[in-house]
Amino acid sequence: MNDPMLPDAGGLSALHPADLADRLQRLPVEEARRILHQLSEEKRADVIAELDRAEATELLAAFSSAELADVLEELPHSEAADLAGELPPGQRAAVLAELPPQDSAQVASLLRYPPDSAGGIMSDRFIALRADQTVAECQELLRQRAAEAPAEMTDDIAYLYVSDPDGRLVGVVPFRDLVFRRPHRRMGEIMRRDLKFVRALDDQEKVARLFQQYHYLALPVLEQNDRLVGIVLANQIIDILKAEVTEDMQRMVGLSGEESAWTPWRRALRGRLAWLYVNLATAFMAAAVVALFESTIARWTVLAVFLPIVAGQGGNAGAQTLTVIIRAMALGELTPADGRRALEKELTLALLNGLAVGLVVGVLGYWWKGSALLGVVVGIAMVLNMLAAALSGVLVPYGLKALRIDPALASSIFVTTVTDVAGFFFFLGLAAIGLKLFAP
């Protein structure tokens, strides 16, 4: 009898490929593989294209090269290249050899680009026309091409691209103009020349930023000599943004950038533990500062009570600054030259917040523990720690960026270390001085 929650492949195959892929990702691998094998070749390929990359690799591990070639043949070249890129090099070559020669060459040429470059994410399903062609000629040409190779034509055609005889991109025409413009008009007359484009080796983050800035439905991808080699569609950018943002958020706290709530704990363990150890090393630095002042604490134990307050406020203020800076960097809103202005803003905020918080903590400290000295010390330490939080919240991501490291990478761990170390040093140091001066 069938489990009512798991309809057989017949029932499942009525689902949209993206929905079916979601279901498969929640099933044990063997079960998912069994269902995949029951689908039609075309549907199977569609579903595989929708799977998360890690999941797809795992599911395809038991497929033969011939079976994989069948899947790849059904997919657009760009998606075939993405999948082939995940295979071990030996198997990849075997699979490519099984493909029809033209597909194989196209997929191989896409595989030359790094997966996170414009070339790595572009589709080769675009329409390029010549400037001297008329609207009527283009209509006829496209009708023929669509009849000969329907699979080459995507539903999602928003623009036509116009090249000169050397293959150089010279203009863009909205596809709708094939219907709206008079039949005798030439592409060269109706095209727009001030077009935006990306280079094949541009990073996908740069591509995403262009979409965010200009709001086109597609952008052309150029190789050397402005040769048009592909397009990126806005709907692909949604996936890329999703992945980039997840990566930024995760890396800030020392996660792999690719973990999801469904990543099995076995795969998540190593990455998380590595960063916990890094964090441990930095925590020992904060502990070492406290250890410097052990004799001060021995004389005045109440200092230990205020350590979490100093650390907590500094850490939180640092996280606020850091989040604003990392996000602005990711959105391309902060150039290196803007750093000074951002730092001024953060230091101004830190000073004012520090005074506001320091005053309250100082008064509460005095009121709770009855010591004016404690109030003054904790209040001043709070102001100084806020300034340290602002400084490190700006300088850590800028420093990582200058070193060509992802500015998000474990930045919150570093900033917390600064605020812990600086906060404890100011607080306990001032307390030690205060004790020496007023209670020798």
Next chain:
Amino acid sequence: MNDPMLPDAGGLSALHPADLADRLQRLPVEEARRILHQLSEEKRADVIAELDRAEATELLAAFSSAELADVLEELPHSEAADLAGELPPGQRAAVLAELPPQDSAQVASLLRYPPDSAGGIMSDRFIALRADQTVAECQELLRQRAAEAPAEMTDDIAYLYVSDPDGRLVGVVPFRDLVFRRPHRRMGEIMRRDLKFVRALDDQEKVARLFQQYHYLALPVLEQNDRLVGIVLANQIIDILKAEVTEDMQRMVGLSGEESAWTPWRRALRGRLAWLYVNLATAFMAAAVVALFESTIARWTVLAVFLPIVAGQGGNAGAQTLTVIIRAMALGELTPADGRRALEKELTLALLNGLAVGLVVGVLGYWWKGSALLGVVVGIAMVLNMLAAALSGVLVPYGLKALRIDPALASSIFVTTVTDVAGFFFFLGLAAIGLKLFAP
């Protein structure tokens, strides 16, 4: 003489409206307004449409209702509605009254939808046809419409929508089919019926998730009785994702969700300070736990040295769990029913990480301070605190969500509080017991 960094409006007007908007946002308001006034009416409207909402409101504050109506008239209805929505109600009515009656009615009807609903973000520039119309008839109809009202036609037409006589959406046809299909084919024959859509009152996050799932270039927006009232384009979703993600990242650390690196400190101060005070209240809870054990610390000061390690590791592990959960919730990957499975994963990781970290900290503690008791106490506290971090990292966002509060809202502050309070309690409590048993 002109500042070479600030070309006059003549030079600036050669820029893409989006780039010009960026420049204006970095200028003092008066200067930006002066440049806006020098632009042609059409260009001015394009630039205003590209400004950040807060910036646009500030810049337009000095415009008269008639001037604002001129701007709105140049814009697509959806963008005019967005801008009008930012005006004070009195001025909004005055501006709408200045618009041509038909535009005014359309803009007013868009204004009825909440700004973050599908209706609030949709465009009314879509093409709806009837199922009995042929390809040739549709071509002719569209050509006429484009000739009569070119401004109504966007460049970005990817799909045609097919309605029945009651205005009910029944199918979708890729626009390219107007060129590729034979002229006598009827829309009803070539349309796809299994289409995805959103409801006008659906939240924009839901809309974004549909785009992420199905990768269309546009989705239709339906009112009651499946009446087609607008479309949302993939390139708009990019902006929405950007805003939603910024909001999530910022709210996790108690920022407004709308602050950018360019927000003036005056506007940022109040929001940040409010959360620092909330954080302060929670930090005092952690301090209170330490205060409970003041006499224990007085006997054994080295405990104070290990407080930052206990707090730091717990806080970091909690942030890892929290980030994975918040992100999965935002992506729609975690339903309420998935919570149990997520919790099991996180607790498993916490136990293993806790043992791995606890062992190292325990050994280091013993080696550094020469006390086996300290090593055992700090090691066990570490394991327990990791479990507390996992529990709170999952339960805080689920709890907020159950209360219909944004799960990202200040969640990291709450989780840090739990890990601080629990960590100190376990660590100092175990130390107190240990002292009583082994060094009475």
